[in-house]
Amino acid sequence: MKKILLALSVILLLSGCYKDDINDLKNDVNGLKERMAQYENLLDVLNKRLYVTSYETKDGSYVITMSDGTKLAVRNTSSFIKIGENGNWWIDGVDTGNAAKGATGATGEAPKIAIGKNGNWIINDVDTGVSASGQKGKDAADIISVSLTEGIMTFTFADGRTISIVASPPDIALTVPSGGFSVDKMQWFSLQPKLTNASGATYKWLVNNEEVSATIDLFSVFATAGTYNVEFKAKNGVGENTKAFTVTVNEKTYVNGIKQIFDFFPAPGQFTNELPAATATDTDETMLQKAEKNLTTGSMVSLGGFGGYVVMGFDHTIINKEGNDFVVLGNAFANWAEPGIVMVSYDANNNGKADDEWYEIAGSEHNKETTIKNYEITYYKPETEPANPSEPNYIKWTDNQGQTGFVSKNAFHKHTFYPLWKGTTVTFKGTFLKSNIYDKSTNGTNWANPAYDWGYVDNWANTDVKGQIDISWAVNSKGESVKLKGINFIKVYNSNRAEGGWLGEVSTEVSGFKDLNL
Template structure:
């Protein structure tokens, strides 16, 4: 939108001789080095073109929206109102005239913004180890830094190495200032002794598995194990002990088992009980399709996207139930549902069991909005209703795609997203490989208050899955054209100009945790999860989109 000159613009006329040729027999020529100028409210910008054929009798006229700004050779411009100002310069003499348009962008107050991924959660570090705090500062103006620990200023450098010689929990802070204002963050740093440092997580403590199948049990996000030994027991009987933190449960007798894992190292010990229920064999809860069965999904059970530019866009959802209804309604109408950045997912089910083809044919169709310059691949997971309760709380199996097992494909990749401290800002993330970044806020295209899902009430949440290689490329090197290159096969929202079956999938491609075939004869639930963590300048984050999920065995 154009904004024009107002009464708040002040002009200072400066006469500078810029003529290179005083021949009056030729019309004037304007030589502008640039057509876009930038300044901030209250500051001046001077435009001084060069000219040819400007002798006595030459007339200069600078206008904005029909109002005269200056009649001199140069223009010094000031405004106390932010906006885009389109300026017309007309130079004339007895032989003719020349015109040139330029734009002056006046920005409002520009206080700095601090981005320090992980600060919202706080930092934990081992005693006498290295913790380097290197924030990213958004500011067009020079800034100053002030780091504090427990209220005392300790540094004015842009990067700070936190002292870790003393154990304890410390209150730290950073204040960054420029001429227009300041930004501040506060966070905790916990410095731990070796005996305090060990930690692990479990995605769940109750598991079910059909009789005849095996189940991989393992803790996740293990920190500071040192010389750990993991001891596994089933119903009080030790079954495994050693350096491996993984245990394969393969008992086949139906019933409930208590599985314990205990970690011991030279400094501490930790223990966790898990419950594993061996369920009836596959097929017990199979639901055959009949004449009333629908090819499309019958329900969305969970819609948990990562942050992204399409999240909260034009809709306000405050509960998971509302989010699921919204997603189901859009898919029912063939409209896209965005999964946001890496890890965002949607879980859906059918009103019948979808059988696996015995002749190698396709079983599922999952479409997105991929096109020749944009593939945003999603990983597909499938599950049987092994416990017969009608809910997707059973074992998930990944559908193997063309990138499965390659070194650039990361299994068990996890990203934690943090609620932003204010609206209209980018969303920070950290991952379980020591990296961090942001899902960028791009108000020029999506100006909702925040890209953080409104129905997620926690201040942070973690999404875990399989990450594919980043194939988003700045095609011509100047940021104007970003291409998301496709993968060969096996992923949702993936483009092919030659393969008409690129959006069709086989249940027979389901694999166990070890890459071996899962040998599922049918499935009841499907989960699609964004499999990339990438962003491309003005295009924003890559995010898998879905428009259709259906059983190919039903017309």
């Protein structure tokens, strides 16, 4: 019996040893697979011509992010070698005291890294005096070091093989004229630098050490003449590069008023075809010229009923400064406002045309429950002019709210109210504001249309501060506030569909413009 028990014990012991050997072998195989996978992943990076954008130590590994977003994990038992800020070789955070040749950050040649016979790290055939005891004796497929220098990240294997991948800060290509750039004040200054190794990079533009933009391109404007120091910084997880230069801003004299009219389209109204005067032979182009003449010579234009508009431009950028920035002139007076909504735009594509995104100045009525966004109205040209000079059912209209009605004829204006140069229907879209108009007399003899609180044209007297506009009130099509540095174009359209008895319809008038910062 004792012999049997002894034999069983030996068998169990041998069986346990066998299992341990099998487990060790499995672990070795798995470890080898992992190391070979690292090698294959690095080769794949080379084949795809990717580059390193960042690296960090995480959960016992160096996590290296490539330009396509993929991440490689290298066990941080490998040593990390780089050039420190003092120009010396640093190994695992320790200064070797040995100077490195060449400047870090510039793409160059990878260093030659090996473990010497004495067990020290050898870099470019120079003994660093730092022991590599933690790496000596590793398997051939093991990565013994990861180095970052001269814009190259190099992975060195125990058998001497190396794989090198570009790992540099974003490279900035920007041609700067001799003596720097030059621009007139209150004109857009734009730059589009070309970058490489910029995947995942962040950007910063500084003017006289003050950040003005965090985008890759610069689109800015200078309010005053002078010389400005400009820096562009591009940074990724590897490092940062900077391009510095000067911008000379020249003095310039501008007209404080309207320079050009880009579009003029009044809705039907009692002053349509009068301000400016129109004939049956006029066209969009000739009416545009007439409107421009009126608004550049001290006269005015009428925008007719709801939606009628005018688009104006200037010889300089209206800069968004602290406080109110401009006023569009009208002819409002006490208890009679004909408020027009203001839209603003800047010349983003730099072509001098009003074809960029528009932003609405969100005045005091913008968020009220009675305000209708995306309102649309269509007017229909009458087949004949009415015999009754005060015909109430004169020009038919329908809207997208399911309503229909008429623009009334006014005995004081015997001409046609429908724009002579337009087709049989005209449609306008915009934000509809509930009018404040009411009959003070209760018998139709005395009408009033009190002004809105702020933010509109032809709403308060031209000299009243409540008629001034702050560009910072601008919102996008989603109603979100936007930060505009300046604007180049303004559109004004009538916000009301209302009539005041014998006074006729509420029709916004525009008579000029003033830049409050000029």
